[in-house]
Amino acid sequence: MHLNIKEPTTRNAKNTFEQIEKAAIKLFYKKGYHGTTVKDITSEAGVAAGTFYLYFPSKVVLYKHILTSFSHNIRKHIAEKVAQKTSRLDKEKEGIKAFILYAKKNPEMYNIIWESLYIDRELFRDYYESFAIRYVNGLEKAKRNQEIRDVDSEIMSFILMGITNFIGLKVVFDLGQDNDDIEHIVDGVLDLLKNGLFTK
Amino acid sequence: MHLNIKEPTTRNAKNTFEQIEKAAIKLFYKKGYHGTTVKDITSEAGVAAGTFYLYFPSKVVLYKHILTSFSHNIRKHIAEKVAQKTSRLDKEKEGIKAFILYAKKNPEMYNIIWESLYIDRELFRDYYESFAIRYVNGLEKAKRNQEIRDVDSEIMSFILMGITNFIGLKVVFDLGQDNDDIEHIVDGVLDLLKNGLFTK
DNA sequence: TCATAAACTGAACACTTATTCATATTATAT
DNA sequence: ATATAATATGAATAAGTGTTCAGTTTATGA
Missing domain, CATH: 1.10.10.60 (Homeodomain-like)
Incomplete structure (x- = not known):
C-alpha cells in the first residue's frame, strides 16, 4: 500500500x-x-x-498513515513483551497485560483502529485478520507442545482478541469500576483461561 | 431521551x-x-x-432512533432465548448462540452500534455499560447458586461480551474460515468456559 | 554572498449536503 | 360534497470543507 x-x-x-x-x-x-x-x-x-x-x-491518507503506524506499534510492542516469556501461559498473560497497558497509555488507538470500519473496510479486515493469523500460529505451536488443550485455534484467537479488546475498552473508557487495578483485571482473565467459568 | x-x-x-x-x-x-x-x-x-x-x-435523530431500536431488539431477543433455559451453562450457551445468529441475520447491527462511538459517545457508553450491568446480575445469581466459580462478575461480563462480539465479528465479516458452522463455533466458546485453555 | 530549492502561507475555489419552505396532492370526517 | 388536516414535493438556501495555487519566506550549499 x-x-x-x-x-x-x-x-x-x-x-x-x-x-x-x-x-x-x-x-x-x-x-x-x-x-x-x-x-x-x-x-x-x-x-x-x-x-x-x-x-x-489527502486527509484520508493521513488517517491511513496513522492507522498503519498504530497497528505496527501495538503489534511490535506485544511481540517484544511476549518474546521475553517462554511458557504459553506466561506469554498469554504478558500479551494481555501489554495490550491493556498500551491501550491505557494510548487511548487514541481504539478510536482510530475501530473507526477504520467506517473509513476503509479493507483496512479493518486486514488488521483483524492478520492479527488472528499471528495468534493462530502461536496457539498451534502451544498445542504441539501440549501447553494448551486441543482447541480450534482460529476460534480461540477471536475469543482471545475479543477478551483483550473488550477489557481494553473497559479500561480506556472507564466502563464500570476498578479500572486502575490492571493486575487484578489481568488475573481475572487468566483465571478464566486456567480454570474456565463453571464449577465442576 | x-x-x-x-x-x-x-x-x-x-x-x-x-x-x-x-x-x-x-x-x-x-x-x-x-x-x-x-x-x-x-x-x-x-x-x-x-x-x-x-x-x-434531523439525520442524527434517525440514527439514534435506529440504534435504540436495534439495541432494544437484540437485548429482548437474547433475554427471551436465555429465559427458556434453567442452568447457567445452558443460559450462557443459548445467549452466545442467540447473539451470533441474530448478528448473522442482522449484519447491520454491528456497524450501527459500533459507529455510535463516532456519532455520540454517550450512546456507546450507555449501550455497553447497561449490557454489562445485566450480565453482572445474571452472573451474581449463578455464583450464589454455585453454578459458576467465584469470579469478578464485572470483569467476567466484559470478557463474555468481548467473546460474543468478536465471534460475531468473525461471522458477520466472514473473517477466517468455517463461519457457517455456528454450532461448532458456539461449542468452541463453551469448551473454553467449561475447561479453560491450558492443559493441567 | 547569492542563486536555487525547500518550506510555508492563506485566500479562493469547487463541491457537497443538511435543512427549509412555498406549493401541491391526498386522505379524513362531517 | 367539501372543508380541513395530513402528507408529499423538490428546488432553493446556507453553511461547511477538502483541496489548490500564486505568491512569500526561509534554508542550503557553493
Whole structure:
C-alpha cells in the first residue's frame, strides 16, 4: 500500500510533519475522523492549511498513515513483551497485560483502529485478520507442545482478541469500576483461561 | 431521551416512515453514517428529500432512533432465548448462540452500534455499560447458586461480551474460515468456559 | 554572498449536503 | 360534497470543507 506521503527532509520540516501527525491523532481521538477538519488539524499543529498538502495528498491518507503506524506499534510492542516469556501461559498473560497497558497509555488507538470500519473496510479486515493469523500460529505451536488443550485455534484467537479488546475498552473508557487495578483485571482473565467459568 | 420523532398516523404514512427506516439501515450499514446522505436515504426509500423532515427532525435523530431500536431488539431477543433455559451453562450457551445468529441475520447491527462511538459517545457508553450491568446480575445469581466459580462478575461480563462480539465479528465479516458452522463455533466458546485453555 | 530549492502561507475555489419552505396532492370526517 | 388536516414535493438556501495555487519566506550549499 503506497500512500504517497512526502517525508520531510530538514529538521524544521520534520517537526512540522510530526506536529501534524500529533494534532491529527489528538483530534481524530477527540472528535472522530469526520468530525475533524483539515483546518482543525493545521490550526492545532500551528501551521497554515496549505502546509498539510506539502506532506499528505489527502486527509484520508493521513488517517491511513496513522492507522498503519498504530497497528505496527501495538503489534511490535506485544511481540517484544511476549518474546521475553517462554511458557504459553506466561506469554498469554504478558500479551494481555501489554495490550491493556498500551491501550491505557494510548487511548487514541481504539478510536482510530475501530473507526477504520467506517473509513476503509479493507483496512479493518486486514488488521483483524492478520492479527488472528499471528495468534493462530502461536496457539498451534502451544498445542504441539501440549501447553494448551486441543482447541480450534482460529476460534480461540477471536475469543482471545475479543477478551483483550473488550477489557481494553473497559479500561480506556472507564466502563464500570476498578479500572486502575490492571493486575487484578489481568488475573481475572487468566483465571478464566486456567480454570474456565463453571464449577465442576 | 426524547428524539422528537413524528410518528405517522395513517397507513400510507406509516409505510413511508418504515421505508425511510429500512433505507437508512441498509445505507448506514453499506456506507456508514457519514457516507450516507439524506438524499441517499430518501431516494432509496422512494420519497422526496423534504419528506424526511416530516418524520425526523434531523439525520442524527434517525440514527439514534435506529440504534435504540436495534439495541432494544437484540437485548429482548437474547433475554427471551436465555429465559427458556434453567442452568447457567445452558443460559450462557443459548445467549452466545442467540447473539451470533441474530448478528448473522442482522449484519447491520454491528456497524450501527459500533459507529455510535463516532456519532455520540454517550450512546456507546450507555449501550455497553447497561449490557454489562445485566450480565453482572445474571452472573451474581449463578455464583450464589454455585453454578459458576467465584469470579469478578464485572470483569467476567466484559470478557463474555468481548467473546460474543468478536465471534460475531468473525461471522458477520466472514473473517477466517468455517463461519457457517455456528454450532461448532458456539461449542468452541463453551469448551473454553467449561475447561479453560491450558492443559493441567 | 547569492542563486536555487525547500518550506510555508492563506485566500479562493469547487463541491457537497443538511435543512427549509412555498406549493401541491391526498386522505379524513362531517 | 367539501372543508380541513395530513402528507408529499423538490428546488432553493446556507453553511461547511477538502483541496489548490500564486505568491512569500526561509534554508542550503557553493
